[in-house]
Amino acid sequence: MIGFSAWIFAVTLGFYTICSLQWYSYRVERALFHCAKPKWHLYFALAPFVLFVLVLALLPKLSLIIAIAYAGLIVYWQLKMATKLVLTDRTTRYFLLLAFVSILCLFWGGKKWYLLAPAIIIAVVLSVYISAFIEKKLGKKYIQKAKEKLGAMPNLKIVLITASYGKTSIKNYLKTLLDESYKTYASPRSVNTLMGLAADINDNLANNTQIYIAEAGARAKGDIAEIAKLLNPHCVIIGQIGDAHIEYFKSIDAVRATKLEALQSARLERIVAHSSTGLSDDEKCVIYDKNVKNVKASLDALSFELKIAKDNFGFEIPKLLGEFNAANVAAAALMASYLGLNATQIDARSKHIKNAEHRLNRMDNAGKIIIDDGFNGNFEGMSASYRLCATYNGSKVLVTPGIIEGQKGINAKLAKVADGVFETVIITSTLNAAELKSELKHAKVVELKHKSELVAALAKHSKAGDLVLFSNDAPEYI
Numbered sequence: 001m002i003g004f005s006a007w008i009f010a011v012t013l014g015f016y017t018i019c020s021l022q023w024y025s026y027r028v029e030r031a032l033f034h035c036a037k038p039k040w041h042l043y044f045a046l047a048p049f050v051l052f053v054l055v056l057a058l059l060p061k062l063s064l065i066i067a068i069a070y071a072g073l074i075v076y077w078q079l080k081m082a083t084k085l086v087l088t089d090r091t092t093r094y095f096l097l098l099a100f101v102s103i104l105c106l107f108w109g110g111k112k113w114y115l116l117a118p119a120i121i122i123a124v125v126l127s128v129y130i131s132a133f134i135e136k137k138l139g140k141k142y143i144q145k146a147k148e149k150l151g152a153m154p155n156l157k158i159v160l161i162t163a164s165y166g167k168t169s170i171k172n173y174l175k176t177l178l179d180e181s182y183k184t185y186a187s188p189r190s191v192n193t194l195m196g197l198a199a200d201i202n203d204n205l206a207n208n209t210q211i212y213i214a215e216a217g218a219r220a221k222g223d224i225a226e227i228a229k230l231l232n233p234h235c236v237i238i239g240q241i242g243d244a245h246i247e248y249f250k251s252i253d254a255v256r257a258t259k260l261e262a263l264q265s266a267r268l269e270r271i272v273a274h275s276s277t278g279l280s281d282d283e284k285c286v287i288y289d290k291n292v293k294n295v296k297a298s299l300d301a302l303s304f305e306l307k308i309a310k311d312n313f314g315f316e317i318p319k320l321l322g323e324f325n326a327a328n329v330a331a332a333a334l335m336a337s338y339l340g341l342n343a344t345q346i347d348a349r350s351k352h353i354k355n356a357e358h359r360l361n362r363m364d365n366a367g368k369i370i371i372d373d374g375f376n377g378n379f380e381g382m383s384a385s386y387r388l389c390a391t392y393n394g395s396k397v398l399v400t401p402g403i404i405e406g407q408k409g410i411n412a413k414l415a416k417v418a419d420g421v422f423e424t425v426i427i428t429s430t431l432n433a434a435e436l437k438s439e440l441k442h443a444k445v446v447e448l449k450h451k452s453e454l455v456a457a458l459a460k461h462s463k464a465g466d467l468v469l470f471s472n473d474a475p476e477y478i
Contacts, residue, residue, distance in 0.1 A: 002056065002111050005063035009052050010102040010120045011095075012071045016044050017124055018094055019078070019085045021056060025193070025219065026135075028128065036281045037431075044077060049120070049402050056113035057447050082451065090135055097134075098127040139195050143230060146201040151233070156209055158231050158327045159335060162216040162224055162407035163239025163274070164255060166328045167192070169356045170237055173332035177349045181341060182210040189357075190375075192217035194226045196247075205404065211339065218258050221249075234269045236262045240289075241276040242378055243407050248414045270338045272331050288331045297323035297388055299362065299369070306330050313343050317350050321360035321371070324384045358473065360385060367464030374473030377403060379410055382471050383417045390421045398422040398443075399454065400471040402432030415439035422469075424461050428454060 020041075024030035035041070048070045055066045058264045078084055085091065105123035106116065106325045150156065159174065161167045168190055175186040187200050193213040205212060241256045256277060256339065271285040283288050291307035303316040304326040317329065333346050342348075355361050358375040369392070373385050382403065389396050398418055401410040411432040416439045420424060426446045427433050433447055446457055464469055 001061055002060050002107050002113075002116065005067040006056070006106050006116045006120055007102050008064075008067040009049075009070055010106065010123045012074050013045060013069070013120065014095075014098040014102070014127055015078075015085075016074055016125045017128060018091055020089070021128070021161075022085060023083070025403040026132065027219070030219070044074065047058060048073070052112065052120075056116060056351045060113065063223070065168075066338045080452070090131075093134065094127065094131045097131055098123070101127045101130070113342055122468055125305075139198070142195065142198045142202060145404050146198040149201055149205065153207060153209070157211045157235070157339070159211065159213045159237065160216055160228065160231055160233035160262050160265075161213065161233040161237040161239070162218070162259050163237075164259070165381055166239045166324070167215050167217070168236075168375070169325065169328045170239055170331050171213050171358060172356050173214055173353050174237075174335055176209055176353050177332055177336040177341060177346055178213075178339065180349060181345070182339075183215065184211045185209045185210055186213040187215050190217070191215065194223070194230065197227060198230065202250040207357055216262060221254065222259050222261070224258055225264055226445055228264045232265050232267055233262070234265070234267055235335060236265070236268065236271050237335055238262060238273045238277050238279075239331060240274045240327070240380070242380065243410070261462075270335070272335045272338075274327070274331075275391065281448060284332055288334050291334070292326050292330045295326040296321050297321065297326075297384075298391055299388065302326060302329075304330075306333060308334065308337050308343050308346070312345065313347060315347060315350055317353050319362070320353055321362060322381070322388060324410075325355070325360075360388075368462060369467040371469045371470050373469060377405065377472045379403060379414055382414060385469060385471060386417050386421045389467055395424075395425065395463075395466045396422045397424045397458070397462045397466055397468045397469060399426045399428060399458070399468065400436075401427065401429030401473075402436050403472065404429075404431065411435040412439045413476065419443050424450050426454070426457055426461065 001410060020031040020035065021028065021442040022368060024035065052063065052066050052070065055063050065133065102123040105119040106114070107127070108119060161171050162192055163170070171186050175184050178184045185205055187197060191200055191374060197214055214231055216224045218224045238259055241252065241259055243252060249258065260277065267414060269284070271279065272288050273279045274289050275287050278286065278287050294307045295304040299321065301316055301318045302320040302322065302325055303314070305312050305314050333350065336346055358372050359378070361372040363372065371389070376382055376385060403414060412435050415436045419440050419442050422443050424446065425440055425443045426448065427436055428448050428451055437445055446461055458468065
C-alpha cells in the first residue's frame with residue numbers, strides 16, 4: 001500500500017514536472033530558475049512532497065489518501081489551465097519511462113519512508129534526464145535526415161529570418177509576395193527551433209519547393225548557429241534587435257551576436273538587415289529600415305515610401321495595422337526584389353498582405369472594435385499599437401499583462417504611453433501589476449486575479465462603440 005501510494009505521488013509529481021519543462025522548451029534551468037511563477041513550484045511540488053513525506057513517516061495508512069488528493073489537485077489545476085500539457089511523442093515516451101523508473105526506484109525504497117522519500121525524487125529526476133538523453137539521440141537522427149533531404153534539393157533556395165521582434169510577420173509577408181511566382185513553403189506558425197525546423201523539413205517540405213522560408217528563434221548563444229548549420233541559407237533577413245529575452249542573454253550585445261549567427265553559411269548570397277544589427281550597406285547587404293519614409297498608420301490602412309534599388313515607391317496596404325509593419329514589409333519587399341520580383345509585382349501583391357495571426361488583427365463585434373495583438377510582447381510594438389489606438393475617437397479599453405520578458409522598469413515606461421490613450425486598463429497578470437499601476441495616473445485600472453474573470457470584466461467595463469485592444473496575451477504560467 002505504501003509503495004503504491006509513493007508510485008502515484010511520483011507519477012503525479014512527474015506530470016507537473018513535464019508540464020513545467022514543456023512550457024520552457026525542456027530547459028531544466030529555465031523551468032527552475034527563470035519561471036515567471038516560482039510559487040507554483042512551492043504549491044504544486046515542494047509543499048505536497050513535504051506533506052507526503054510527513055504522512056509516510058507518521059501516518060503511513062493515510063499515504064494513499066494524500067497521494068490521490070495530490071493527483072486530484074494537479075488534475076484540477078490542469079483542467080483550469082488554458083495552456084495545457086500537449087501530448088506529443090516526446091511526452092508519451094517520458095510517461096512510459098517515468099512509470100518504469102518509478103517502479104524500480106520505489107522497489108529499492110521498499111516500505112521505509114526515509115528511503116521512499118529520496119526514491120520519489122530520484123525517479124522524477126532520472127526520468128527527466130534519461131528522457132533528455134533519448135531525445136538528444138533521436139534528435140541527431142532527425143537533423144541528419146533533414147540535412148540529407150535538403151541536400152537532395154539542389155534547386156531549393158533557402159531564406160532564414162531572425163529578429164528580436166517581427167520575424168514571423170516578415171516571414172508571412174515574404175511568402176505572400178513570392179507565392180504567385182514560386183513554389184514557396186514557410187515554416188508554420190512560430191516553429192523556430194532546431195528540432196522544430198528539422199521535423200518540419202522531414203514531414204512537410206515538398207520536394208518540388210523552390211523557396212523555403214524558415215524562422216529562427218533563440219534562448220541561448222549558439223541556438224541560431226545550429227539552425228544556420230542545418231539550413232546553410234542562401235539569403236538571410238535579420239530584423240530589429242532588442243531586449244526581448246534579455247534575462248537569458250544579459251545584454252543587447254549578446255542578443256545581437258546570437259542573431260548574427262544566422263550569417264554562418266557557406267553559400268550566403270544576400271543579407272537584408274535592420275540598422276540595429278550594426279551591419280552596413282554593401283554589395284551583399286542592404287539596411288532595410290533606412291529605406292522607409294513617410295509612414296502613415298491608421299485603423300484602416302498602412303502607407304509608406306520604400307527605396308528599392310535607386311527608386312522610391314509608394315505603398316498603401318489596406319487593413320494592415322501598425323506603423324512598425326512598414327519596416328517589416330520593407331524587409332520582405334527588398335528580399336523579394338533580390339529573388340526576382342519587380343517593384344510593380346511587389347506593389348500589387350503587397351495589397352494582399354495581412355497582419356500575422358494575433359498581431360493587430362481587427363474584428364468588429366457587437367458594435368465594438370476588437371484588436372487582437374496577443375503575440376506582440378515588446379515595448380516598440382506595443383507602444384506603436386497604443387499610438388494607433390489613439391487615432392480612434394471613441395472610448396478605448398486596454399487588456400494586457402504588460403511586457404513579460406524585458407528589462408526592469410520597461411512596464412512603467414509602457415504604462416506612461418497607455419495612460420494617455422486608454423480610459424480603462426484591465427491588467428490580466430499579477431507579474432507586472434504593481435509596476436503598471438504605478439504609472440497609470442488617469443486610466444481606470446481593473447486588476448484580475450485569474451484570466452477566467454476577463455469575460456465578465458469586459459462585459460462590465462466596455463460597451464458598444466468602444467475599441468478594445470488585447471495587448472500581449474500571456475499564458476497562465478506567466
